[in-house]
Amino acid sequence: xxxxxxxxxxxxxxxxxxxxxxxxxxxxxxxxxxxxxxxxxxxxxxxxxxxxxxxxxxxxxxxxxxxxxxxxxxxxxxxxxxxxxxxxxxxxxxxxxxxxxxxxxxxxxxxxxxxxxxxxxxxxxxxxxxxxxxxxxxxxxxxxxxxxxxxxxxxxxxxxxxxxxxxxxxxxxxxxxxxxxxxxxxxxxxxxxxxxxxxxxxxxxxxxxxxxxxxxxxxxxxxxxxxxxxxxxxxxxxxxxxxxxxxxxxxxxxxxxx
Amino acid sequence: xxxxxxxxxxxxxxxxxxxxxxxxxxxxxxxxxxxxxxxxxxxxxxxxxxxxxxxxxxxxxxxxxxxxxxxxxxxxxxxxxxxxxxxxxxxxxxxxxxxxxxxxxxxxxxxxxxxxxxxxxxxxxxxxxxxxxxxxxxxxxxxxxxxxxxxxxxxxxxxxxxxxxxxxxxxxxxxxxxxxxxxxxxxxxxxxxxxxxxxxxxxxxxxxxxxxxxxxxxxxxxxxxxxxxxxxxxxxxxxxxxxxxxxxxxxxxxxxxxxxxxxxxxxxxxxxxxxxxxxxxxxxxxxxxxxxx
Amino acid sequence: xxxxxxxxxxxxxxxxxxxxxxxxxxxxxxxxxxxxxxxxxxxxxxxxxxxxxxxxxxxxxxxxxxxxxxxxxxxxxxxxxxxxxxxxxxxxxxxxxxxxxxxxxxxxxxxxxxxxxxxxxxxxxxxxxxxxxxxxxxxxxxxxxxxxxxxxxxxxxxxxxxxxxxxxxxxxxxxxxxxxxxxxxxxxxxxxxxxxxxxxxxxxxxxxxxxxxxxxxxxxxxxxxxxxxxxxxxxxxxxxxxxxxxxxxxxxxxxxxxxxxxxxxxxxxxxxxxx
Numbered sequence: 062x063x064x065x066x067x068x069x070x071x072x073x074x075x076x077x078x079x080x081x082x083x084x085x086x087x088x089x090x091x092x093x094x095x096x097x098x099x100x101x102x103x104x105x106x107x108x109x110x111x112x113x114x115x116x117x118x119x120x121x122x123x124x125x126x127x128x129x130x131x132x133x134x135x136x137x138x139x140x141x142x143x144x145x146x147x148x149x150x151x152x153x154x155x156x157x158x159x160x161x162x163x164x165x166x167x168x169x170x171x172x173x174x175x176x177x178x179x180x181x182x183x184x185x186x187x188x189x190x191x192x193x194x195x196x197x198x199x200x201x202x203x204x205x206x207x208x209x210x211x212x213x214x215x216x217x218x219x220x221x222x223x224x225x226x227x228x229x230x231x232x233x234x235x236x237x238x239x240x241x242x243x244x245x246x247x248x249x250x251x252x253x254x255x256x257x258x259x260x261x262x263x264x265x266x267x268x269x270x271x272x273x274x275x276x277x278x279x280x281x282x283x284x285x286x287x288x289x290x291x292x293x294x295x296x297x298x299x300x301x302x303x304x305x306x307x308x309x310x311x312x313x314x315x316x317x318x319x
Numbered sequence: 320x321x322x323x324x325x326x327x328x329x330x331x332x333x334x335x336x337x338x339x340x341x342x343x344x345x346x347x348x349x350x351x352x353x354x355x356x357x358x359x360x361x362x363x364x365x366x367x368x369x370x371x372x373x374x375x376x377x378x379x380x381x382x383x384x385x386x387x388x389x390x391x392x393x394x395x396x397x398x399x400x401x402x403x404x405x406x407x408x409x410x411x412x413x414x415x416x417x418x419x420x421x422x423x424x425x426x427x428x429x430x431x432x433x434x435x436x437x438x439x440x441x442x443x444x445x446x447x448x449x450x451x452x453x454x455x456x457x458x459x460x461x462x463x464x465x466x467x468x469x470x471x472x473x474x475x476x477x478x479x480x481x482x483x484x485x486x487x488x489x490x491x492x493x494x495x496x497x498x499x500x501x502x503x504x505x506x507x508x509x510x511x512x513x514x515x516x517x518x519x520x521x522x523x524x525x526x527x528x529x530x531x532x533x534x535x536x537x538x539x540x541x542x543x544x545x546x547x548x549x550x551x552x553x554x555x556x557x558x559x560x561x562x563x564x565x566x567x568x569x570x571x572x573x574x575x576x577x578x579x580x581x582x583x584x585x586x587x588x589x590x591x592x593x594x595x596x597x598x599x600x601x602x603x604x605x606x607x608x609x610x611x612x
Numbered sequence: 613x614x615x616x617x618x619x620x621x622x623x624x625x626x627x628x629x630x631x632x633x634x635x636x637x638x639x640x641x642x643x644x645x646x647x648x649x650x651x652x653x654x655x656x657x658x659x660x661x662x663x664x665x666x667x668x669x670x671x672x673x674x675x676x677x678x679x680x681x682x683x684x685x686x687x688x689x690x691x692x693x694x695x696x697x698x699x700x701x702x703x704x705x706x707x708x709x710x711x712x713x714x715x716x717x718x719x720x721x722x723x724x725x726x727x728x729x730x731x732x733x734x735x736x737x738x739x740x741x742x743x744x745x746x747x748x749x750x751x752x753x754x755x756x757x758x759x760x761x762x763x764x765x766x767x768x769x770x771x772x773x774x775x776x777x778x779x780x781x782x783x784x785x786x787x788x789x790x791x792x793x794x795x796x797x798x799x800x801x802x803x804x805x806x807x808x809x810x811x812x813x814x815x816x817x818x819x820x821x822x823x824x825x826x827x828x829x830x831x832x833x834x835x836x837x838x839x840x841x842x843x844x845x846x847x848x849x850x851x852x853x854x855x856x857x858x859x860x861x862x863x864x865x866x867x868x869x870x871x872x873x874x875x876x877x878x879x880x881x882x883x884x885x886x887x
Binding site: 398402423537552 | 638684687688695697698701703705709710712713811814817818821851852854856858864865868
């Protein structure tokens with residue numbers, strides 16, 4: 062259960078966030094909070110603006126207006142790497158691993174001691190025992206230790222998804238955002254993913270989960286934000302949101318549509 | 320002074336013609352075609368062949384248009400077709416190698432010295448006075464041809480079915496392909512048009528100087544790449560204005576007697592533009608949108 | 613004669629490595645000839661006009677090339693990789709035109725009177741740069757550079773400052789090119805601006821592409837083969853650009869990652885695991 066402490070700012074606060082692409086308002090004034098310890102699910106039909114929202118929060122797109130605060134600190138217009146350093150890490154809907162590098166290296170890159178000081182990283186040549194030991198924690202957490210020396214591009218789908226999570230966790234973030242982690246997974250893999258996300262939860266302050274798969278959302282999220290046409294359509298507990306007539310219409314409409 | 324400006328506009332219109340080709344390929348296909356400068360260079364030699372074959376001199380223009388376009392399609396086939404997405408740099412390097420081969424082979428046939436081109440004197444030397452300034456017919460020819468080509472290109476892109484397909488591919492090749500547009504066909508069209516313009520520009524330059532020269536690709540032609548950046552990558556209007564602007568600026572700096580340092584103008588301008596306004600003159604460069612490094 | 617072959621091969625190896633270092637972050641530089649020129653002229657002016665010893669002039673020249681690179685690289689690297697290509701082409705022209713038209717650097721006539729480079733100096737320089745590159749390949753910096761090349765935006769989201777990392781590589785590459793230039797001038801005794809034509813820069817990039825860009829040995833192989841082969845096969849000499857161009861096109865089609873395409877991981881889970 063989320064801890065409501067009046068003194069502590071929420072891990073993530075999104076206020077009136079908007080993004081305008083040429084004619085289209087892809088995200089149109091979205092606001093929500095994520096408290097410490099929470100997993101917040103974001104649902105909505107295709108094209109509702111979920112991925113654009115995650116791109117705005119993580120700094121991949123500059124916002125047209127609105128603000129993003131991380132643990133009380135305004136990160137809206139910070140450069141991408143600064144947002145990463147402040148503690149937002151994410152995965153990608155279309156997996157974006159460093160494919161020609163090994164699984165271990167993918168996690169090692171996220172090691173902030175080196176990522177923040179590239180020039181000094183040169184002098185750490187050699188065995189790199191401490192770095193590998195740190196990376197090992199995350200590889201083991203995601204069950205990838207046996208794959209450590211394989212090229213990331215050769216991993217099967219489910220493992221590639223898990224590696225993305227391990228890499229994001231290795232930055233030691235406050236907030237982890239998962240963009241459709243179950244996309245393309247079968248039931249068995251999705252069930253494993255639920256366990257993975259639960260384990261990841263212990264390593265971060267809060268998680269934002271974008272997902273189509275309702276069973277995953279119900280199994281994991283404490284609260285759900287439903288989006289459509291770039292706006293928040295409903296927000297609350299999973300049961301409340303799924304019972305919302307607008308949400309039902311949007312989902313039934315999608316299934317009934319062409 | 321006005322004479323210098325006129326001169327600048329004429330050189331600038333040729334820059335623009337080459338820059339349009341660069342920016343078209345980059346804007347639509349997100350590819351950098353280094354062989355472009357050498358197709359431009361070869362335009363003059365193709366024209367030489369046509370004129371020496373005893374034809375009517377001005378028929379060399381349409382001839383070079385077609386030859387340039389075919390060269391462009393060949394470059395697309397050799398250097399670009401096999402590389403997609405992330406292999407952009409690989410394709411650019413392959414086209415660079417093709418350019419080197421084209422220079423070398425041209426030099427094998429015509430030698431490394433500039434080759435004279437015979438055009439009737441009533442074009443190259445005759446002219447008239449206008450507001451106290453001497454205008455030579457070849458200058459009018461260059462302005463006329465470049466303006467006509469730019470206008471046709473504008474119509475092609477904005478009014479025709481082919482233009483609509485080109486714009487769709489520029490927006491998103493994947494989406495265009497879903498709409499049933501033959502992306503490969505559009506790619507070939509774009510390469511044809513861009514290289515055809517470069518070929519004609521090369522011939523016009525030779526009309527003006529009286530020589531076909533194997534050096535012009537790496538000197539004159541490469542400046543067009545800077546002009547593309549000044550105008551905004553992928554921005555056709557920017558390429559035209561940028562070309563004319565640089566032509567005039569160069570002419571004026573030569574006027575002020577800085578000698579060969581005038582050659583620096585284009586590069587210095589480009590670096591300044593990158594500093595101040597990386598999206599180009601009109602901010603229409605499609606390739607800096609939403610980039611926050 | 614044989615000494616000259618070795619010397620030019622060595623210079624080309626250094627230049628190829630200077631391209632390779634920049635390419636580690638996925639950026640192409642067509643200015644390595646220009647940075648070589650800056651190193652060459654800077655060191656030459658220091659030793660011939662101000663009596664600075666070569667051992668001091670060489671590192672000073674390297675620093676100067678590197679500083680020039682950082683200055684011009686910054687606006688380009690802030691935005692997108694393709695801009696660096698344009699800026700470096702521009703730098704190559706600007707440096708050449710400036711050298712030809714400024715009296716201080718000797719103009720078109722060039723600069724003369726430098727001497728003092730022995731073949732072993734070049735050997736030592738190659739060994740030193742090679743050692744640094746080898747250590748780099750075993751360091752965390754290597755994988756940061758590789759990650760930036762693979763997917764720069766993702767690397768940035770993991771906390772890597774892209775502009776800084778790309779500038780670091782660009783500056784280091786220019787320093788290596790400056791080193792090559794300083795040694796080059798003091799071997800040839802007499803240099804002119806057209807020794808640093810844009811074709812020099814283009815050819816060096818292509819050596820690297822031919823050899824392979826995934827490890828430090830590819831550029832070494834590419835530079836060595838492409839420098840020495842035409843010297844020993846007469847037929848190749850006359851058709852050098854064509855043969856070379858065709859070789860590049862064919863190789864990119866068949867083996868786009870170059871002749872030596874293996875990549876050594878910067879760290880291993882098990883120290884003795886095979887490749």
